[in-house]
Amino acid sequence: PPSLAPIQVVIVPIFKGEEQLAQIDEVAFEVQEKLKAKGISVKYDNRTDNKPGWKFAEYELKGVPIRIAMGARDLENKTVEIARRDNLTKETQPLENIENYIEELLRTIQKDIFDKALQFRDTHITKVDSYEEFKTVLEEKGGFIAAHWDGTAEEEEQIKNETKATIRCIPLNNDLEEGISLITGKPSKQRVIFAKAY
Structure with a gap:
């Protein structure tokens, strides 16, 4: 649940070469700071020793509620891909006001997980x-x-x-x-x- 997660959001860059990574870094660090300003625990994982798919699996195993993937095409379109761990859905969202969207999404995920657990308990x-x-x-x-x-x-x-x-x-x-x-x-x-x- 987001209220218990040590890392609530992870940002994973998808890039080819150092130049693309540098461009993504610029935007990702900005998003990271906006999320931190909202009190959201966020990690930007721009390590180059593992592929994005490996990182996706790593953070899923760690239970991070939201994953943001950011690639070169996303920068062109001024969008990001957001994946929810609780229901495994993915969606594309505009970068503008992403911090507000993520803040609300964390609340939604918290409520959804609670409601699901409550319903499970009550039906058992x-x-x-x-x-x-x-x-x-x-x-x-x-x-x-x-x-x-x-x-x-x-x-x-x-x-x-x-x-x-x-x-x-x-x-x-x-x-x-x-x-x-x-x-x-x-x-x-x-x-x-x-x-x-x-």
Whole structure:
């Protein structure tokens, strides 16, 4: 995610010969400074010992959210190619106001990654109301299980011994709802999240 990435943007030049590199350097350093002025962590990788494709793979493995590729044709057209690591899309954007575009794109990527993770989590939580249903879901579906619990270590231990599932968390924003615990049948005010550790 951009908010955690040590390098948020990498600029990779695509060039033939020192003369082309020098021309790209001039524009790339300018873009780098504009991004830094926005508080964006950016690296311009103009090393000559590796080809651009090798650098693309390197920064993808490192998790850099945005890659900007800049070649001689881009300089002529006053554009850059922007690649997103989160969805592997590429697009061409004008150089003018690129810093504003990148700033907004980082926000979009952060939100998209969060929304995707939240949706994944929510679709992998199953509500159950009985111990039999709990065991069936655990064996057949897996994931997280939202179930009532009586609040005692004894019930949690029994569930753990019989199913290998333990309480993963007690959600802070849980809706309070009346229910009965899985084994003892005691009253419960809210559900907790159970899962097996793998």
